[in-house]
Amino acid sequence: MIIWLAFKNIFHKPLHTILNIIIFATGIGIITMLSIVQRQFEDKFEKNIEGIDMVMGASGSPLQLILSAVYHIDAPTGNISLEEAEKWMHHPYIAKAVPMAYGDSYMSFPMIGSDRVYYQHFSADLSSGKLNEENYEVVVGSEVVNKLKLKLGDKFHSTHGQQEGGEEHDDIEWVVTGILKPTGKVIDRMIISNIESVWDIHGEGGCTHDHEEGKECHHHGDEGSQEITAVLLKYRNPMAAMQLPRLIKEQSKNIQLAQPAIEINRLFSLLGIGLDAIRYLAYFIMGLSAISIFISIYNTLKERMYELAMIRTLGGSKLKVFSLILSEGILYSIFGYFAGFFLGIAGYKMIAMLAETEYQISFGNLPIDFTQQSILFGISLFIGFLAALFPALKSYFIQISSTLAHE
Numbered sequence: 318m319i320i321w322l323a324f325k326n327i328f329h330k331p332l333h334t335i336l337n338i339i340i341f342a343t344g345i346g347i348i349t350m351l352s353i354v355q356r357q358f359e360d361k362f363e364k365n366i367e368g369i370d371m372v373m374g375a376s377g378s379p380l381q382l383i384l385s386a387v388y389h390i391d392a393p394t395g396n397i398s399l400e401e402a403e404k405w406m407h408h409p410y411i412a413k414a415v416p417m418a419y420g421d422s423y424m425s426f427p428m429i430g431s432d433r434v435y436y437q438h439f440s441a442d443l444s445s446g447k448l449n450e451e452n453y454e455v456v457v458g459s460e461v462v463n464k465l466k467l468k469l470g471d472k473f474h475s476t477h478g479q480q481e482g483g484e485e486h487d488d489i490e491w492v493v494t495g496i497l498k499p500t501g502k503v504i505d506r507m508i509i510s511n512i513e514s515v516w517d518i519h520g521e522g523g524c525t526h527d528h529e530e531g532k533e534c535h536h537h538g539d540e541g542s543q544e545i546t547a548v549l550l551k552y553r554n555p556m557a558a559m560q561l562p563r564l565i566k567e568q569s570k571n572i573q574l575a576q577p578a579i580e581i582n583r584l585f586s587l588l589g590i591g592l593d594a595i596r597y598l599a600y601f602i603m604g605l606s607a608i609s610i611f612i613s614i615y616n617t618l619k620e621r622m623y624e625l626a627m628i629r630t631l632g633g634s635k636l637k638v639f640s641l642i643l644s645e646g647i648l649y650s651i652f653g654y655f656a657g658f659f660l661g662i663a664g665y666k667m668i669a670m671l672a673e674t675e676y677q678i679s680f681g682n683l684p685i686d687f688t689q690q691s692i693l694f695g696i697s698l699f700i701g702f703l704a705a706l707f708p709a710l711k712s713y714f715i716q717i718s719s720t721l722a723h724e
Contacts, residue, residue, distance in 0.1 A: 319637065319640050319641050319644055320644055320648070322641055323641055323642075323644035323645045323648055324648060326617065326621075326641075326645055327613075327645050327648055327649060329617070330613075330617070333613050334613070334649075336609070337606060337609050337610050337613055337649055337653070338649065338652045338653045338656055339656070340602065340605060340606040340609055340653075341603060341606035341610070341649065341650065341652075341653025341654075341656075341657065341697075341700075342653050342654075342656035342657035342660050343599075343602050343606075343657065343660070344599040344600065344601075344602035344603035344606060344657065345599075345603070345653060345654050345656075345657020345658060345660070345661065345693065345697065346656075346657040346658070346659075346660030346661040346663075346664060347595060347596070347598070347599035347602070347661070347664075348596060348599045348600075348657075348661070348693060349657060349658055349660075349661025349662070349664075349665075349690070349693070350660075350661040350662075350664035350665050350668070351592055351595060351596055351599075352661075352686060352689055353661065353662075353665045353683065353684060353685065354665055354668055355592060356684045356686065357669075357680045357684060359585070360684065361680070362388070362581050362584075362585075363581075364501060364502055365387055365388060365502050365503045366387060366577040366578060366581060368413075368438060368551055369387065369549050369550070369551065369577050370550055370551050370552045370557075370558065370576070370577075371550040371552070371558075371561070371562075371574045371575065371576055371577075372386045372387060372547055372548070372549055372550065372574070372575045372576075372577060373397070373402065373405060373547060373548040373550055373565070373572060373573070373574055374386055374393065374394050374395070374397060374546065374547040374548070374572070374573060374575070375393070375394040375395030375396060375397050375546075375571060375572070375573070376394065376395075376570075376571055376572065376573045377394030377395065377573070378394060379573065379575035379576075379580050380575070380580045380583065380584060381393075381394055382394050382547065382573065382575045383575050383577050383580045383581065385419075385546075385547070386417065386546070386547035386549065387503065387549070387577055388503055389427045389429075389503060389506075389507070393419055393546045393547065394573075395546075396418075396544035396545065396546055397544060397545060397546075397547075397571065397572055398543075398544060398571075399416075399543040399544060399545050400543075401569055401571075401572060402416065402545055402548055402572070404569075405548075405550075405561070405565060405569070405572075406548060406550075408561065409553070410552060410553055410554070410556070410557035410560065410561045411550055411551070411552065411553060411557070411561075412551045412552060412553040413434065413438070413549075413550070413551040414434070414548050414549070414550055414551075415431060415432075415434045415435050415438050415548060415549040415550075416431060416432065416512060416545045416547075416548050417429050417430065417431045417435070417512075417545060417546055417547050417548070417549070418430040418431070418512045418515040418516070418544070418545045418546050419515070419546040420477070420478075420515050420518065420519055421475035421476060421477055421478070421486070421515075421518065422475065422476050422478065422508075423465075423473055423474075423475050423476065423491075423508055424464075424465055426461050426464075426465070426506055426507070426508055427506075427507060427508070428455070428475055428491075428507075428508040428509075428510065429507060429508075429509055429510075429515075429546075430509075430510050430511055430512035430513070430514055430515035430516075431509060431511075431512060432511065432512065433448065435504075435509060436448065436456075436497075436504075436509075438549065439500055439502050439503075439504040440500065441458075441497045441498070441500050441502075441504050442497065442498050443456075443495050443496065443497060443498070444459075444496050444497060444498040445469060445495070445496050446469045446493070446494050446495035446496055447494055447495050448494070448495050449494055449495065449509065449510055449511055450494075451511075452510075452511065452513055452514045452517055453489060453490065453491050453492060453510065453514050454491075454492055454494045454510065454511075454514075455491050455492070455493055455494065455495075455508050455509060455510045456493075456494065456495035456496070456497060456508075456509045456510075457493055457495070457496055457497065457507075457508050457509075458497050458500075458504050458505040458506050458507045458508070458509075459496070459497055459498065459499040459500075459505045460499075460505040460506040460679055461505075461506055461507070461508060462496050467493050467496075468493065469493055469494065469495075469496065470492065470493060471492070471493045472490045472491065472492050472493075473490070473491055473493075474486055474487055474489065474490065474491070475489065475491060475518070486518060489518055491508075491510070505679070506679070512545065516543055550574075561574070562574045603696075603697075603700060604700075606653065606700070607700045607701075607703060607704045608704075610646055610649045610650075610700075610701065610704040610705070611646075611704040611705070611707065611708070614642065614645055614646060614704065614705050614708045615707070615708045615711075618642065618708045618711065618712060635713050635714075636713075638712045638713060638715070639709045639710070639712060639713040640709075641712075642705055642708050642709035642712045643702065643705050643706070643709040644705075645705055646701040646702060646703075646704045646705025646706075646708075646709075647698055647701040647702060647705070648701070649701050649704070649705075650697040650698050650700055650701025650702075650704075651697070651698070651701070653697065653701075654693070654694055654697040654698075658690070662683070665683070
């Protein structure tokens with residue numbers, strides 16, 4: 318009965334009520350959206366650096382090297398000599414080395430050249446077909462297949478560079494020989510060939526584009542002219558983490574090592590400052606909403622003093638009147654929380670669509686932190702309680718005789 322009366326009271330002036338709910342929902346929505354987006358990005362970033370201790374590449378920004386070599390969402394820092402890289406790839410300190418060569422893309426999906434270790438590193442298994450064995454054969458990730466509807470045996474022309482609008486290699490046809498099962502990792506949006514194909518299409522290693530179909534291109538050129546873009550490294554023991562960076566710095570001037578864990582933590586630290594600022598803004602908006610709810614309840618209370626006095630006269634207790642006003646503030650917060658929750662989900666969906674469109678990054682299942690949402694719901698109820706507390710106390714101490722006489 319009290320809840321129904323409170324519901325009717327707050328919607329007595331629907332425009333004021335809707336405005337208060339929208340303001341409250343905006344704060345809740347921002348916090349919910351930030352929470353989901355942050356968890357998705359952290360999950361994606363952390364999952365893809367598993368098993369990678371260091372990334373070796375051309376000198377430049379360490380963060381750029383990590384973003385390009387591991388996540389494929391930035392331009393590479395440059396190329397390094399294969400001969401120089403192999404000296405460190407086969408070093409006793411190294412347990413696993415995954416070489417990669419960049420160059421082309423297809424419909425904005427990056428194409429890389431690598432070897433079988435690349436598939437093993439991401440624990441990627443075939444859902445159909447076979448791994449690439451000869452030049453210009455490619456294996457495609459599950460997201461590429463879902464987006465571009467590629468099938469086994471399909472042929473296509475690649476575009477130079479990692480963005481649409483580059484020069485198309487009309488004289489080269491790539492053929493799909495394998496399709497990978499979904500892994501939830503970056504390989505899902507990759508198109509993978511052997512490294513020799515990348516060298517060949519860019520004129521390295523002595524190959525030509527018109528070699529006979531079905532024949533593997535053998536490299537008889539100068540190996541010193543062959544280049545790769547980056548190498549993912551896994552150390553054999555902890556000593557390597559201390560010794561190898563120093564050795565490379567002393568002996569290879571144009572090569573740098575970047576540690577994914579450190580660079581990603583640095584990136585999250587920088588992003589965290591901005592996210593925290595937005596989160597504080599959301600709490601500020603919720604505070605403004607509490608003030609707005611208080612003003613609405615207080616103003617309507619002055620108009621309803623006679624009504625409340627009549628309720629007391631007809632047998633209503635002080636506690637009943639107090640509970641009625643308090644329920645109005647709590648109802649405001651409940652409506653605001655749920656409206657904000659769904660607003661946050663909608664905002665997350667928009668960001669997910671943008672990430673997929675611009676960066677081909679697909680988020681997984683909706684990761685709702687129910688513990689955090691429970692806390693946020695509790696905070697919402699507390700804000701509604703505080704906003705209605707003073708008007709409720711005023712109604713509790715209402716003087717029946719003077720109120721009725723004044724009316």
